[in-house]
Each structure stands twice: as structure tokens, then as C-alpha cells.
Amino acid sequence: MTKQKLVIIGNGMAPGRMLEHLFDLAPDAFDVTIFNAEPRVNYDRIMLSPVLSGEKSFDDIVIHDDAWYAARNIALHKGHKVVAIDRDARTVTSAGGITAAYDKLVVATGSNPFIIPVPGHTLPGVLAYRDLDDVEGMTRAAAAGGRAVVIGGGLLGLEAAAGLKAQGMDVTVLHLMPTLMERQLDPAAGYLLQKELESRGIEVICGANTKAIHGQEKVEQVELEDGTLIDASLVVMAVGIRPNTQLARDAGLEVQRGIVTDSAMRTSDPDIFSVGECVEVDCRVYGLVAPLYQMAKVAATHLAGASDAAFAHAETPTKLKVTGVNLYSVGEFGDGPGFEDIVLRDANRGTYKRIILKNNKVIGTVLYGDVADGTWYNEFLKSGEDVSALRDTLIFGQARQGTGAADPLAAIANLSDDAEICGCNGICKGTIVNAIRDKGLSTLAEVRAHTKASASCGTCTGLVEGVMALTLGDQFAKKAEGMCGCTDLGHGDVRRLIVAKGLKSIPAVMQELEWKTSGGCAKCRPALNYYLLSDWPGEYRDDQQSRFINERVHANIQKDGTYSVVPRMWGGMTSSDELRAIANVVDKFNIPDVKVTGGQRIDLLGVRKEDLPAVWEDLNKAGMVSGHAYAKGLRTVKTCVGSTWCRFGTQDSTGLGIKLEKFLWGSWTPAKVKLAVTGCPRNCAEATCKDIGVICVDSGYQIVYGGAAGLHIQGTTELGTVKTEEEVIEIAGAVTQMYREQGFYLERIYKWAERVGYDTVKAAILDDLDSRRAYYERFVHSQKFSQSDPWSERVSGVDKHEFKPLAVFGDAPATATTVTEPAE
Amino acid sequence: MNAISRDTAIDWRHVGTIDDIPAQGARCVTNGAMTIAVFRTADDRVFALEDKCPHRNGPLSQGIVHDGCVTCPLHNWVISLETGAAQGADEGRTASFPIRLDGRDIYLNLTA
Numbered sequence A: 001m002t003k004q005k006l007v008i009i010g011n012g013m014a015p016g017r018m019l020e021h022l023f024d025l026a027p028d029a030f031d032v033t034i035f036n037a038e039p040r041v042n043y044d045r046i047m048l049s050p051v052l053s054g055e056k057s058f059d060d061i062v063i064h065d066d067a068w069y070a071a072r073n074i075a076l077h078k079g080h081k082v083v084a085i086d087r088d089a090r091t092v093t094s095a096g097g098i099t100a101a102y103d104k105l106v107v108a109t110g111s112n113p114f115i116i117p118v119p120g121h122t123l124p125g126v127l128a129y130r131d132l133d134d135v136e137g138m139t140r141a142a143a144a145g146g147r148a149v150v151i152g153g154g155l156l157g158l159e160a161a162a163g164l165k166a167q168g169m170d171v172t173v174l175h176l177m178p179t180l181m182e183r184q185l186d187p188a189a190g191y192l193l194q195k196e197l198e199s200r201g202i203e204v205i206c207g208a209n210t211k212a213i214h215g216q217e218k219v220e221q222v223e224l225e226d227g228t229l230i231d232a233s234l235v236v237m238a239v240g241i242r243p244n245t246q247l248a249r250d251a252g253l254e255v256q257r258g259i260v261t262d263s264a265m266r267t268s269d270p271d272i273f274s275v276g277e278c279v280e281v282d283c284r285v286y287g288l289v290a291p292l293y294q295m296a297k298v299a300a301t302h303l304a305g306a307s308d309a310a311f312a313h314a315e316t317p318t319k320l321k322v323t324g325v326n327l328y329s330v331g332e333f334g335d336g337p338g339f340e341d342i343v344l345r346d347a348n349r350g351t352y353k354r355i356i357l358k359n360n361k362v363i364g365t366v367l368y369g370d371v372a373d374g375t376w377y378n379e380f381l382k383s384g385e386d387v388s389a390l391r392d393t394l395i396f397g398q399a400r401q402g403t404g405a406a407d408p409l410a411a412i413a414n415l416s417d418d419a420e421i422c423g424c425n426g427i428c429k430g431t432i433v434n435a436i437r438d439k440g441l442s443t444l445a446e447v448r449a450h451t452k453a454s455a456s457c458g459t460c461t462g463l464v465e466g467v468m469a470l471t472l473g474d475q476f477a478k479k480a481e482g483m484c485g486c487t488d489l490g491h492g493d494v495r496r497l498i499v500a501k502g503l504k505s506i507p508a509v510m511q512e513l514e515w516k517t518s519g520g521c522a523k524c525r526p527a528l529n530y531y532l533l534s535d536w537p538g539e540y541r542d543d544q545q546s547r548f549i550n551e552r553v554h555a556n557i558q559k560d561g562t563y564s565v566v567p568r569m570w571g572g573m574t575s576s577d578e579l580r581a582i583a584n585v586v587d588k589f590n591i592p593d594v595k596v597t598g599g600q601r602i603d604l605l606g607v608r609k610e611d612l613p614a615v616w617e618d619l620n621k622a623g624m625v626s627g628h629a630y631a632k633g634l635r636t637v638k639t640c641v642g643s644t645w646c647r648f649g650t651q652d653s654t655g656l657g658i659k660l661e662k663f664l665w666g667s668w669t670p671a672k673v674k675l676a677v678t679g680c681p682r683n684c685a686e687a688t689c690k691d692i693g694v695i696c697v698d699s700g701y702q703i704v705y706g707g708a709a710g711l712h713i714q715g716t717t718e719l720g721t722v723k724t725e726e727e728v729i730e731i732a733g734a735v736t737q738m739y740r741e742q743g744f745y746l747e748r749i750y751k752w753a754e755r756v757g758y759d760t761v762k763a764a765i766l767d768d769l770d771s772r773r774a775y776y777e778r779f780v781h782s783q784k785f786s787q788s789d790p791w792s793e794r795v796s797g798v799d800k801h802e803f804k805p806l807a808v809f810g811d812a813p814a815t816a817t818t819v820t821e822p823a824e
Numbered sequence B: 001m002n003a004i005s006r007d008t009a010i011d012w013r014h015v016g017t018i019d020d021i022p023a024q025g026a027r028c029v030t031n032g033a034m035t036i037a038v039f040r041t042a043d044d045r046v047f048a049l050e051d052k053c054p055h056r057n058g059p060l061s062q063g064i065v066h067d068g069c070v071t072c073p074l075h076n077w078v079i080s081l082e083t084g085a086a087q088g089a090d091e092g093r094t095a096s097f098p099i100r101l102d103g104r105d106i107y108l109n110l111t112a
């Protein structure tokens, strides 16, 4: 049998899903050609908001990668917009001049964002919110800072606002109507939502009518009808979408609001189907994926052979994908004849629940704050069941029925088999249970791959995991282990959420991420303190009480309770003045031991805690500062003598080492960082086992990283070779910053690089100059707040209480705080 | 010179105010040869323990204070501030001293 030719115009979420069904049903029926105006593969458009806020990367949201198309022999023309359909010749032609013949055609052109045609709407800096280009435009604008004005307080506008806020912009939302998301929320829930956004620093102006956008070269201000002027370096319009029907109209297909199809998704031409947001079926157009996926399934079934599958309207629940904001609405919520309300408010917890009944049946619900029962109410809505018997307790949710146990698993266990778990994909509990049993699935990723449950917007992930736990029992290995007993979240989740939710203090992290202990423990507190310090330079105030003693008093505690003091010797160089000062403090304070460390400097061992400030004062006077021998931060930069003296030296390795140490010192990092610069490949400074090493060669500098020689011996991996010292310094700063932003607490560079991939690091730091520059600049910025000598700060009085007893009774012995052998 | 009767009010020695100790931190009081660590928790309770870990005499005053416990800075034993007992699998107990808060003033009973 010769294959038929199937051509698809548009490569969005709807046709992507249609192809999956089609290849399941009839893998060999068609040769497929796809034209897509966007220059990329099919991705999860819904998840653009997490990409904008930085919670996900584009790679995370790709649905079908290039390999997927290749495996199915699909010709995908990326960046090719179809400009004409010739129905007589049965061909389509793209702007790039490619013509393809079809037996069956699917039009899936989606929709276009609506741009309000106010004066100034074409200025650079005015964006819509529809595709990856828009997200990249917003990210670029955010990097430059300033205020973003988002026009439109609906789902898209609010997700954009939260994302831009997360990217560090000031944000104002302008909304024409009196309350936010008025098409999905009643005024009470809209009010709670507005309060929540305002508490995150997003300004919301309702009843705001945009009159004009002003600016010379680019956007500068937005003017409202009442004359108010708002400064803006970015304007995002998210005021609605229009089905993209021009092409179909030009081809003579029947078009009303959208491309008109019958319930089999056939247009007025029986060989042409249409799916997605461009469609009008039964007088309705859609803007959420659940109905589009249903269209996709119906169209695939008809393409695969004769069928009586038909598209049928169903209410789709709305959720807002702003991390930390929980809202759910479905069905009717206005006032109407015979409508009855059941309402539950808890002002303290900021929750609001409302169920709308008519003739004792659920016809809608609006939930804010506590949305756990959304699925359950939606079940009643769909089944049309009489709820009179449950009426008194309905509002308290499913867990409060019968048993009264508030166990979330019990609530899931009580759901019927046809309860919908995943709204986007229309997947019921029974479907998931059967797939787990029949196909032996055991991980969330497998369940997603086989059933699609939680594979789109992801808000139902918890429910899906609940179903898995019930079906698999003990076999269900839950998520990665938490960072300590205080939380189930791993380091990666915690780091991501700190940034995404803008959490700026340890109590805020513990509250928002639902720590299980009241005040954390000795494992998580230092980690959180580091993450906050690294993510909010200049803003976060270091929490001394969450630091290990060494970092709190800037010296290393010893087995007997005394401390050791290691001053910096830049690049391992010292002088007679420094040595004399060291000799003097040793004598003056009776310091028992002086040792040369493995890091090319001198350690003074056995200093009493109360003497530390005085010892530092004397060292400071001789120009010496803390060597951070105690820090999760830069320790030493070892060097060899290099070209200054050595007969083999190719470059000034000592000089470069000193420059690197002066540039990097003071920065806090996930674990200690050690560098070395060696003058030739003989490697006397041992650069090939350091976190970052530089090997000087005749033609320049070879940079290596990811070495260690402690508990684990690990040779370095090459990053690349550069010509100048400036490049070495820029790369060292950039790679340190990337590590600072991504590393888990106590994870050395080699472990971090192994986890994220040495290639990823190289691509971001060596190959991509813009990205290198951006990391470097963030490092330089954060150094502004960390390069002050902690010793001289304490000499001048900081943390005085640390070094003095609270009270002294009796005759205090000379070694008051020194630990001696057990007294008895 | 510290012969103080157990039953008189003089037992209680004023050692400072709660504001002298950082929340989730500790300060030391020395009494002759002994050092006593005075802890302040996040919710402003105070406790006093001998500044000596039951493991190898580590200075508990230098540890991280959390949830009614302190983690010793030397080898991470976790000691209860209330009882001085090592938590979890570790065994041992540090001497604890009666302490009370009167307004913001801290009084320590050194004779216990």
C-alpha cells in the first residue's frame, strides 16, 4: 500500500498531540510533512511562564525533539510560514518557496495575540506573550532592569507579571476590569489574588484604561485614560488572543470566529482538517489545551480510518501557574436565577472556597488558597449528581466526609475510577491505575510518558504521585531525598524555589517551603544561609547563627577549643615584614605552634578565642588579612615561581596567581575553592588537581577545572586555552559564579560539574561569550559586597560578644575557655 | 569565696540580659575553672549547660543552636539544651544548670 501524504500547517501543541495518536493508531499510513512558522520543534507552550521565571529551561519543555521527527521520517520545515493553500492542485507553499503536495491537510495555525492599537504600540519594547521569542525578549529587558508594565490581568498577564518580578523587574499590572481574572474568578477570589500579588511587590491597578504608549526610540512611559503616567522599559500586552484564520479564509474555507469544523474536526473541505485554537466547533472557540487535545484525538482517529469519534464540549478548570498561588475555578460562578452559594472563608490562612449549586447540583466552584478538593467538586459538576445528602459538609472537602481523616492519600483513594486527575490531558484515575498495572510503571517519568498525566502544566503532579503511591504501595520510591530531616525537598528544588519565589530570609524559606521543624537544623541552616547570600547579593543579611563556628569567628576551631589563624599570603608570596609581624604575634600571644600549610602559607595554631581580635589587629597592621582557611569560599591560589626565575617558566605564573587571588577572595561558595597557577606543564603548583587550575604554556594559558586531592583524587578536565591573563580572570570569575549559582551546599566543583555535565559548563563559559560575560558580571557585582576583611571588621568591634565571656565569677584561670582533659 | 547556701535567694546570680546573647546563639560564663554556656533559643528561652561535650569535651557554646538543641562544633553530636543529654544514637550527658529569666534579666544558679 502506498502511503498517503499528510501535510500539517503549524506545529503547536494540538497537532503535536494529534501525531502521537496517529502514529499509535496507524504508524504506516502517512508520509508526514510539517511547516512551522516558529523556527523550532514542538514545545509545551503552557510552560513558558516557568521558563520566564527561571524555574525551567527551554530544553525542559520540549515535547518532541529533532530525534522524534527523524525516527518517524517526518519532514519538519522549521521557520517556514505557509502563505498559500492551493485546494485545486492540493498543495501548500511556504514563504521560503517550498511547495508540498497533500492528500490530507491539517490546518493548526493556533491564534495570534491581540495587540491594542493605541498610539505607540509598535515601539520597540512592546511585546506580546505567546512564544519563546517573547520570553527571550522579556528576559533581555529584565536584565536591563527598570519597570515592566503588563497590560491585562488575566491568566497570561499575571503569569508574565510574576515571571518578570522573579527576573528582578519592578512590575505594574494594568487591568481594565474592576477585579483580576474576572472571567475565571469571582470578586472575592480576585481580591485575594490581588492582595497576594501586591504582597510580592507587584503593583496592580484595576479599572485602568491604557490611552497611549510614549517613547522616543523605545518604550518609556504608559499613559492611562485618566492622565496617569507610568515609567516603563518594557510593555507586555496580554489582553487576549484571536484565532489565526487568514490562511484558511484566503483558501476559501468557511470561517466565522475560527475555522469552522464539524464534530469530526473536518473543515468545509472534506480533505482538510483543523485542530487547535484556530478552530470553531459547535459555535465555540477554545484557549486551553484540554479541549484542543480532545480535538487532536478526534482528528487522528478520523485520519487513521473510518470512525464515529466526535468532539464534545466540556468545562475546563482554570489554574494559575504562579508558584505559590493556588487557585482553581470551573464552571459557573456568576449570579443567576436559582443559583445557591456555599462559602467558606479563613482569613488567617487566606483561603476562600465557594461552591455554586443549582437544583442541588454543583454547577461551578471557585477555590483560592486551598485547592485540594477542586478535582472532587469537578467530578460532581461533570456527573450532575444530586448533592443534597452531602450538602452540610460538602464545603469542607472530601477528606471531611465519612471518616473525617484529613489524610490526602485517603482522599485520593476515595476518588472514583473515572475521576479526572489531569485536567489538561483529560486523564482519569482508572487510566493511570491500569497503565501502572498493565505496563509495570514505577516512576513518575514513565507514568507521564505512557498516560500523559501531569505532562502538560504539571499542577496535578501531587495527585498523580498519590495515585502511584496507592497503586504501588511500598514499591513507590518517592522523589529524591530531602536536604535534611527538616524537608522533603532536595537542594536543587530549594535553590530553584528560593529564586523563583523571591524568598529572601531563612524564616521565609522555611515558611513557604513548609519546613517540618520550627527552626531548621545544623545541616540545612548553613546551606540556606549560603543560598540566600549567593542569590541576593547586597540584599540578604548574613545570619551569623546559621554559620559553622569557623565561619562565624573567622578562624578554625581546634580539638582543644582553641583556634588557628592563617593569614593570606597572596599567591604564596611573603616578605620579611610579614614574617617579622608573624614572629612578633607568636611571641606576644604565646602561640604554641607555627606551621607551613599544604596551601603555601603559615598557620598559627593554638590561639585562645579571646585573643583572636588582638592577634588580628597586629597582623592587620602589617597589611595581612584573613586567609579564609575556614571558609566555604576561596582558600588559596598556589603558584610556582614561573618565568620570573624558573628556566622553564613560560609566563608570570606567580603574578597571575596573585591577580586571581585578589580578584576571587572573599566570595562565598558552596564548598571550598582552591586554585593553582603553574608556569609550565611540569606543574610544580599542582594545578591539575585543583578546583580551577591554570597551566601556562608558550602560546597562552590552558584552563582546567574540577580537580580534587582530598577524600577523593580527581584529575582536572580541560576547559580551554586562551591567550591573555584578562581572559583567564574573566573565565575563572564566570565559572566560579556558575558554580555559586548552581552548586549544592558542600558540593565541590568536580561534583557539581559531574552533575550538570562538563560539556554544559564548557558551553556556557568557554563557547558562549555572552553567557560568560553575564556570569562574570554577576560575580563582580556580588564581590562588591563580600570583599571586606572579616578580621579588621572584628578588630573594629563587629560581633564583640563572640570574644568576651558574658560574666566571670571566681578566679578565672588563664585558659578560661580552653577545653582541658575531663576534670574528674 | 563562693560558699553560698542552696536555699537562699543569693543562689541566683545575675549574669546579664537576654539581649547580650544573639538569638540562636550562646555566651559563656566562667566560674573558677568551669565554663558554663548560656544558650538563647529562637523563641527566647534560655538554658545553661557546662561548656563541655559529653563526647570529647567540645565547646558546646560554639555550636549551632536549633530546635531546643545544640550541635557540637567538633564532631556534630546533638545535645539537648534542656537536659544536656546527647540525642539520637549517641550516649552521654552534660551537666545542666538551673536558669531563669526575670523580664530580660538572666539569673543562673551555680550551685546545682
Ligand code: SRM
Pocket (backbone or CB within 6 Å): A556, A557, A558, A564, A566, A595, A596, A597, A598, A599, A600, A601, A603, A629, A635, A636, A674, A689, A707, A708, A709, A710, A711, A712, A748
Ligand atoms: C592546615 C592544613 C593542613 C596543613 O597543615 O598543611 C589543612 C587543615 C585542615 N584541612 Fe585540609 N588542610 C590543608 C590543606 C589541604 C589540602 C592541600 C591543598 O590545599 O593543596 C587538601 C587536598 C586538596 C583538596 O582540597 O582537594 C586538603 C584536603 C582537605 C579535606 C578533603 C576535601 C575534599 O573535598 O575531599 C578536608 C575535609 C573537608 O573539607 O571536609 C580538609 C579539612 C581540613 C580541616 C579544616 C579539618 C577540619 O575540618 O577541621 C583542617 C583544619 C586545620 C586548621 O584548623 O587549620 N582538608 N587540605 C592545610 C591548609 C591549607 C591552607 O593554607 O589553607
Ligand SMILES: Cc1cc2nc3c(=O)[nH]c(=O)nc-3n(C[C@H](O)[C@H](O)[C@H](O)COP(=O)(O)OP(=O)(O)OC[C@H]3O[C@@H](n4cnc5c(N)ncnc54)[C@H](O)[C@@H]3O)c2cc1C
Pocket (backbone or CB within 6 Å): A009, A010, A011, A012, A013, A014, A015, A035, A036, A037, A038, A045, A046, A047, A048, A049, A080, A081, A082, A083, A108, A109, A110, A111, A129, A130, A131, A156, A159, A244, A247, A275, A276, A277, A278, A286, A287, A288, A289, A290, A292, A319, A321, A424, A457
Ligand atoms: C504563556 C502561556 C501560558 C499558557 N498557559 C496555559 C495553561 O496553563 N493551561 C492551558 O490549558 N493552556 C495554556 N495556554 C494556552 C495553550 O498554550 C494554547 O491553547 C495551545 O498552545 C494552543 O495550541 P495550538 O496548537 O492550537 O496553537 P499554537 O501552540 O499556538 O501553535 C500554532 C503554531 O502554528 C504556527 N503557524 C501559524 N501560522 C502558520 C503558517 N501560516 N505556517 C506555518 N506555521 C504557522 C505558529 O508559529 C505556531 O507555532 C497558555 C499559553 C501561553 C502563551
Ligand code: SF4
Pocket (backbone or CB within 6 Å): none
Ligand atoms: S589531614 Fe587534614 S583533616 Fe586530617 S588530621 Fe591532617 S590536617 Fe586534620
Ligand code: FES
Pocket (backbone or CB within 6 Å): B053, B054, B055, B056, B057, B058, B072, B073, B074, B075, B076, B077
Ligand atoms: S566533642 Fe562534641 S561531638 Fe565530639
